[in-house]
Amino acid sequence: xxxxxxxxxxxxxxxxxxxxxxxxxxxxxxxxxxxxxxxxxxxxxxxxxxxxxxxxxxxxxxxxxxxxxxxxxxxxxxxxxxxxxxxxxxxxxxxxxxxxxxxxxxxxxxxxxxxxxxxxxxxxxxxxxxxxxxxxxxxxxxxxxxxxxxxxxxxxxxxxxxxxxxxxxxxxxxxxxxxxxxxxxxxxxxxxxxxxxxxxxxxxxxxxxxxxxxxxxxxxxxxxxxxxxxxxxxxxxxxxxxxxxxxxxxxxxxxxxxxxxxxxxxxxxxxxxxxxxxxxxxxxxxxxxxxxxxxxxxxxxxxxxxxxxxxxxxxxxxxxxxxxxxxxxxxxxxxxxxxxxxxxxxxxxxxxxxxxxxxxxxxxxxxxxxxxxxxxxxxxxxxxxxxxxxxxxxxxxxxxxxxxxxxxxxxxxxxxxxxxxxxxxxxxxxxxxxxxxxxxxxxxxxxxxxxxxxxxxxxxxxxxxxxxxxxxxxxxxxxxxxxxxxxxxxxxxxxxxxxxxxxxxxxxxxxxxxxxxxxxxxxxxxxxxxxxxxxxxxxxxxxxxxxxxxxxxxxxxxxxxxxxxxxxxxxxxxxxxxxxxx
Amino acid sequence: xxxxxxxxxxxxxxxxxxxxxxxxxxxxxxxxxxxxxxxxxxxxxxxxxxxxxxxxxxxxxxxxxxxxxxxxxxxxxxxxxxxxxxxxxxxxxxxxxxxxxxxxxxxxxxxxxxxxxxxxxxxxxxxxxxxxxxxxxxxxxxxxxxxxxxxxxxxxxxxxxxxxxxxxxxxxxxxxxxxxxxxxxxxxxxx
Numbered sequence: 001x002x003x004x005x006x007x008x009x010x011x012x013x014x015x016x017x018x019x020x021x022x023x024x025x026x027x028x029x030x031x032x033x034x035x036x037x038x039x040x041x042x043x044x045x046x047x048x049x050x051x052x053x054x055x056x057x058x059x060x061x062x063x064x065x066x067x068x069x070x071x072x073x074x075x076x077x078x079x080x081x082x083x084x085x086x087x088x089x090x091x092x093x094x095x096x097x098x099x100x101x102x103x104x105x106x107x108x109x110x111x112x113x114x115x116x117x118x119x120x121x122x123x124x125x126x127x128x129x130x131x132x133x134x135x136x137x138x139x140x141x142x143x144x145x146x147x148x149x150x151x152x153x154x155x156x157x158x159x160x161x162x163x164x165x166x167x168x169x170x171x172x173x174x175x176x177x178x179x180x181x182x183x184x185x186x187x188x189x190x191x192x193x194x195x196x197x198x199x200x201x202x203x204x205x206x207x208x209x210x211x212x213x214x215x216x217x218x219x220x221x222x223x224x225x226x227x228x229x230x231x232x233x234x235x236x237x238x239x240x241x242x243x244x245x246x247x248x249x250x251x252x253x254x255x256x257x258x259x260x261x262x263x264x265x266x267x268x269x270x271x272x273x274x275x276x277x278x279x280x281x282x283x284x285x286x287x288x289x290x291x292x293x294x295x296x297x298x299x300x301x302x303x304x305x306x307x308x309x310x311x312x313x314x315x316x317x318x319x320x321x322x323x324x325x326x327x328x329x330x331x332x333x334x335x336x337x338x339x340x341x342x343x344x345x346x347x348x349x350x351x352x353x354x355x356x357x358x359x360x361x362x363x364x365x366x367x368x369x370x371x372x373x374x375x376x377x378x379x380x381x382x383x384x385x386x387x388x389x390x391x392x393x394x395x396x397x398x399x400x401x402x403x404x405x406x407x408x409x410x411x412x413x414x415x416x417x418x419x420x421x422x423x424x425x426x427x428x429x430x431x432x433x434x435x436x437x438x439x440x441x442x443x444x445x446x447x448x449x450x451x452x453x454x455x456x457x458x459x460x461x462x463x464x465x466x467x468x469x470x471x472x473x474x475x476x477x478x479x480x481x482x483x484x485x486x487x488x489x490x491x492x493x494x495x496x497x498x499x500x501x502x503x504x505x506x507x508x509x510x511x512x513x514x515x516x517x518x519x520x521x522x523x524x525x526x527x528x529x530x531x532x533x534x535x536x537x538x539x540x541x542x543x544x545x546x547x548x549x550x551x552x553x554x555x556x557x558x559x560x561x562x563x564x565x566x567x568x569x570x571x572x573x574x575x576x577x578x579x580x581x582x
Numbered sequence: 583x584x585x586x587x588x589x590x591x592x593x594x595x596x597x598x599x600x601x602x603x604x605x606x607x608x609x610x611x612x613x614x615x616x617x618x619x620x621x622x623x624x625x626x627x628x629x630x631x632x633x634x635x636x637x638x639x640x641x642x643x644x645x646x647x648x649x650x651x652x653x654x655x656x657x658x659x660x661x662x663x664x665x666x667x668x669x670x671x672x673x674x675x676x677x678x679x680x681x682x683x684x685x686x687x688x689x690x691x692x693x694x695x696x697x698x699x700x701x702x703x704x705x706x707x708x709x710x711x712x713x714x715x716x717x718x719x720x721x722x723x724x725x726x727x728x729x730x731x732x733x734x735x736x737x738x739x740x741x742x743x744x745x746x747x748x749x750x751x752x753x754x755x756x757x758x759x760x761x762x763x764x765x766x767x768x769x770x771x772x773x
Contacts, residue, residue: 161644166606167641238642241643309643321648324667329694329700337629340627370687371687
């Protein structure tokens with residue numbers, strides 16, 4: 001039966017059909033839904049791990065132990081997991097091992113635009129990339145076969161557009177893969193000791209994979225008309241088909257290693273060959289090493305941002321791209337904002353009031369870099385905040401706060417805090433405990449008390465954990481109480497050693513929070529002096545109408561952040577009539 | 583059948599993605615190949631969201647080239663302006679008569695009050711619906727997306743029974759009646 005599935009759901013379906021038994025990962029847009037979809041299949045033991053490296057290590061163990069395994073992450077997650085990713089190929093796998101890595105060209109929800117295809121080349125592992133959900137569904141099954149046949153981890157790369165586009169799928173049935181017993185060949189699996197012996201084997205395997213690439217069915221020439229040839233893959237292939245439906249296209253499904261002989265033969269047929277790929281010129285560069293010189297690639301197709309059907313058509317045919325109506329009409333931007341009732345608002349407001357330097361981290365609170373708060377001054381990558389704050393301390397900046405969310409703290413913040421304690425640096429950390437992984441869409445983590453499969457789990461007790469690391473100054477505040485929050489952060493900064501302030505308030509978008517009865521606030525227009533101080537919350541429930549601000553009642557979460565800012569107490573709770581509450 | 587290109591746009595929280603998923607499901611159920619892909623930023627709420635739906639015999643690109651969209655379904659007026667350049671010359675724009683003020687942190691200009699007139703002056707076939715108002719009358723402003731989808735359905739050659747099945751299978755039980763009613767009102771208004 002035909003079904004509509006996103007690329008991510010199709011990958012999960014294909015992995016399930018391939019008999020995957022264990023899957024682990026860490027949430028990261030645009031990869032998150034693969035593991036979420038896998039968790040819905042009862043045969044798959046799927047879990048959120050604390051970070052991508054941990055997930056990768058777990059999947060190595062599971063695959064060596066004989067269970068087909070899949071690890072999922074976004075591109076920057078692969079940076080975290082790069083250590084095992086680079087070393088595991090020296091040993092090779094036992095049962096099928098597929099690493100799903102989702103890139104984010106255009107940085108819709110990412111801090112950089114790295115092209116992860118280069119990782120496959122460094123690690124010397126095969127890289128497959130589908131061009132739509134239908135293909136993804138089939139290709140992931142081939143990835144598991146390939147992995148077992150060559151005893152190699154396989155990298156399965158997607159991009160945001162593939163991951164989040166729904167398409168039609170013909171779903172199949174599951175084939176159970178037999179568990180492959182592990183044999184304790186220390187000389188194969190104990191890498192640091194035996195790496196020198198394994199190194200030539202890795203090169204032999206890569207040669208065999210190069211041979212395979214020549215016959216891999218996912219690499220195929222679609223004959224057409226005209227005197228130009230096109231080499232493409234993934235989502236850009238779809239744009240090529242849109243722009244030039246009749247052109248001759250060499251479509252690649254295996255991106256590393258590439259089919260050298262076939263590409264050489266293909267390019268020899270044409271005066272010029274376009275290589276259409278997103279992000280960097282990876283294929284183009286590989287082809288250059290094959291001695292192919294009649295290629296046009298990144299000169300025509302930018303390596304910045306996401307490609308579009310318009311950009312590809314422009315590169316191929318020179319067609320113009322229509323401009324939007326922004327020159328003639330007022331098209332106001334909609335900058336990203338924190339939700340009404342967001343627990344981060346109280347902290348960002350307190351930090352702004354204190355005027356301290358803030359090193360930030362990855363999460364919804366990263367929006368604190370933007371107006372109206374602009375109270376976060378640096379952000380780089382997962383877990384960086386505390387280490388960055390420690391470094392600023394070392395450079396002589398003593399009023400600095402590292403701001404980090406709960407999931408991020410558990411992902412990679414703990415070692416940085418321990419380093420601050422160990423080296424006795426008076427780093428001040430504000431831990432935003434909103435009880436979820438908010439930005440990626442509310443995933444469970446070790447602090448939430450439940451697992452990906454919604455089973456109860458022990459919830460991390462942050463105070464105990466942090467105390468055990470050696471932090472002596474710990475306080476817990478409610479970020480909806482601005483005065484106590486400011487006092488607590490001040491006190492942490494004044495403390496001569498490492499200090500942690502835990503800001504505890506559940507994410508407003510979680511179902512249990514939404515279900516709570518809230519008494520909204522309203523602006524009493526007669527008292528309002530139009531000072532606009534309340535607008536400094538950047539709350540979407542608060543809009544300027546005519547001469548005064550107005551609170552959209554159905555959006556108001558009752559957090560009172562705007563009321564706290566009002567100098568004349570013109571923002572008050574809506575009066576609830578005596579019957580209303582019953 | 584040649585590919586029909588639809589673009590749905592609105593503000594995060596308005597249900598753009600769900601409406602576009604329903605359309606793609608209906609297209610598949612009616613026997614077409616279909617692709618649907620949404621674009622959104624980092625924020626859970628309040629950002630600009632748009633979603634392409636394409637259906638026909640064989641769909642390649644998940645997104646439509648600018649100037650080739652047949653129908654733009656805008657759940658908010660500013661969002662209609664933002665994506666109008668995707669619509670082909672003289673193409674259809676269905677607009678919800680609803681304004682959501684953006685947060686004023688980057689651009690102080692007033693909200694454009696003349697969006698509909700502007701689009702008409704640029705040659706588009708604009709139809710304005712009071713979808714949010716109608717949804718509020720039904721008891722929930724969030725059903726505006728179903729009203730708009732109903733109005734669009736009236737323009738497409740997808741059988742009514744298909745829509746009924748799609749709504750029944752995709753909308754949770756507790757919201758089904760609301761959405762069915764909203765969809766039907768949309769169909770009547772879109773006629």
